[in-house]
Amino acid sequence: MQFTNQHKNLSSINSESKLSNDFARKIAEEKYKYGFTTDIHTDIIERGLNETTIRLISKKKQEPNWLLDFRLKAYHYWLTMNMPTWGHLNIPEIDYQAISYYAAPTKKKAPNSLEEVDPELIKTFNKLGIPLEEQMALSGMAVDAVMDSVSVKTTYKEHLIEKGIIFCSFNEAVREHPDLVKKYLGSVVSYCDNFFAALNSAVFSDGSFVYIPKGVRCPMELSTYFRINAQGTGQFERTLIIADDESYVSYLEGCTAPMRDENQLHAAIVEIIVHDHAEVKYSTVQNWYPGDANGKGGVYNFVTKRGNCLGKGSKLSWTQVETGSAITWKYPSCILTGDDSSAEFYSVAVTNNCQQADTGTKMIHLGRNTKSTIVSKGISAGQSQNAYRGLVRVAPNAEGSRNYSQCDSLLLGSQCGAHTFPYMDIHNETAIVEHEATTSKINEDQIFYCNQRGISTEDAVGLIVNGYAKEVLNKLPMEFAVEAQKLLSISLEGSIG
Amino acid sequence: MLEIKDLHANINGKEILKGINLTIHPGEVHAIMGPNGSGKSTLSAVLVGNPAYEVTHGSITFFGKDLLQLSPEDRSHEGIFLSFQYPVEIPGVSMVNFMRAAVNEHRKYKGQQPLSASEFLKLMREKRTIVELDNKLANRSVNEGFSGGEKKRNEIFQMAMLEPRLSILDETDSGLDIDALRIVAEGVNKLKTPETSTIVITHYQRLLDYIKPDIVHVLYKGRIVKTAGPELALELERKGYDWIKEELGE
DSSP states (O other), X not given: OHHHHHHHHHHHHHHHHHHOOTHHHHHTTOOOTTOOOOOOOEEEOOSOOSHHHHHHHHHHTTOOHHHHHHHHHHHHHHHTOOOOOOSSOOOOOOOGGGSBOOEEEOOSSOOSSGGGSOHHXXXXXXXXXXXXSHHHHHHTEEEEEEETTEEEEEOSHXXXXXXXXXXXXXXXXXXXOHHHHHHHTTSSSOTTSOHHHHHHHHHOOOEEEEEEOTTOXXXXXXXXXXXXXXXXXXXXXXXXXXXXXXXXXXXXXXXXXXXXXXXXXXOOEEEEEEXXXXXXXXXXXXXXXXXXXXXXXXXXXXXXXXXXXXXXXXXXXXXXXXXXXXXXXXXXXXXXXXXXXXXXXXXXXXXXXXXXXXXXXXEEEOSTTOEEEEEEEXXXXXXXEEEEEEEEEEOTTOTXXXXXXXXXXXXXXXXXXXXXXXXXXXXXXXXXEEEEEEEEEOOHHHHXXXXXXXOOHHHHHHHHHHHHTHHHHTTSOHHHHHHHHHHHHHHTTTSOO | OEEEEEEEEEETTEXXXXXXXXXXXXXXXXXXXXXXXXXXXXXXXXXXXXXXXXXXXXXXXXXXXXXXXXXXXXXXHHTEEEEOSSOOOEEEEEHHHHHHHHHHHHHHHTTOOOOOHHHHHHHHHHHHGGGTOXXXXXXXXXXXXXXXXXXXHHHHHHHHHHOOSEEEEESTTTTOOHHHHHHHHHHHHHHOOTTOEEEEEOSOHHHHHHSOOSEEEEEETTEEEEEEOTHHHHHHHHHOSHHHHHHTTO
């Protein structure tokens, strides 16, 4: 009962925070505030990708043979593949041999307490505003902080262990819970799935692992912050979340990356397995470095996220706020296997300057009476290109399935592009599938009306954009909703007037 | 408080204001009347710094400050308020969030702390009674789905929240039925203090029955061609504008 109360508290704070809207002003002047690098001694292996590299990564992590085999199979499959070109994206050629596939802060042993963590690292996290310490308990979160590739510190793990919840770095899970990892790794996103999934499967560095046992409601929001730090290193995270029967977990993923001129590659995989009547909420705020106003630099974000609603009446919800990266290629998807299972995809994708985003979702209805909801809000400014790409597939046996899709585009300025590519593939005549789409533009009269009331143009854009994205932002846990509102305003700085 | 000297302004290269001179003292109510297309709305737009209009000549000072050097938001912070003839709808932005941003920006300009959520909601409750604005409207998006009368009441509500030193009512009576007109006008009167001034732009005497002007100006072809006391408005109501045109030799 204790955690039910805690949850209630959270939601009451939540509703209050939605009233507060003075976020925009404070940060209106800020540029990309996470643009700093940390001076930590880093262990980087030589650039390039071959079988030796993979064996080296596996060896550094002291991995079992079955995992090395998995990596090698993925690598050999990857060699046969080509980069996908179907996205509405202009991707410069990537030299996969010019990338270093492993970087870890050097540490003699894993830290057991905060005092043991490198003070430089703590400073970085503080600059990022990651509350690793006591405020975490107050806000009811646990953070598995990932710096480059190695999980540095996991907080509140003991508290979770009491409930039988496993929340640890991926590498630790490989060591401590090999059976679970072996059973579920690649079960939702196979290494054959796509080019970037194969690459990740071959070289993934670290990531997070979550297991919620039967009937357990996770008492706090689980959170991971990813952050690229070392120059010229790729980030290949791997997240695996398993919610056993009748369990519940809300997982938050936040990304910030320091400013770099060189493009950086990020190819992550997230796999989620939801069993009978379990529920998983996965929220992301993605704020990798988008490159400068002229399109120089920025992160390439090629991510495969997919969940399988395996069990009856299971539920999976994706919420994403995408403001960063030079290029985003990302389609958090759901396979609705279990009867009566349901899935949601709520997305805000902002592109400004020269950013490109091709993002959306896939809802694959396999079970009977499965339901899915898609709400996508694209915001384009500058010379950016923003595409929604979504697939709704209803299999022949998916009697009584329903989908509702809503795709809205908001344009700021006249040089940007918004594109919608909805695909429907319906094989059962009892299915009901709806699709709505709108395109709108912030007009000068609205801005001037705000100006006349004393609200600056930047703040007015922030107000309007946050109003537009409210439906999605309201889906985020409180901590993220506030940060996401700030990010929207920061991302659109200078886009009007 | 306000001094306009030989003001000329263009829109899209066309000169609309051709030498306006106007002085307003604290506590005064000025009515500006005139036939369609004479430049009344242009004058209000120029006063609040609408970027669509270009000032080509002349000066405007407000409490000694050069208004033309101030951004639209700073003019608002200085205490100039425009009740728009056509209030703009802003979908998705609640009146609460909108007003809270506006009020706190004004407070920041004055070096005051922002209001807490509860202080702000209390202020809003208090002020919306002035124009009998329904709580439901206050929770909706800015002007979205408001009737014509509700939009105008909402303008005066915002005026009550921001407590301007100079309010410009641009055809606030247009599209209002008698009851709404009375509510709006009474709202304006309740907000009136000996320190605040009002410019009422209107075609009709009926608004001036409620909001009594001290001085009435006739604007015609971009110039103020006649200035007199409140009796001028009554005369215009009776006789129209032709006699003024005749006086001007047209």
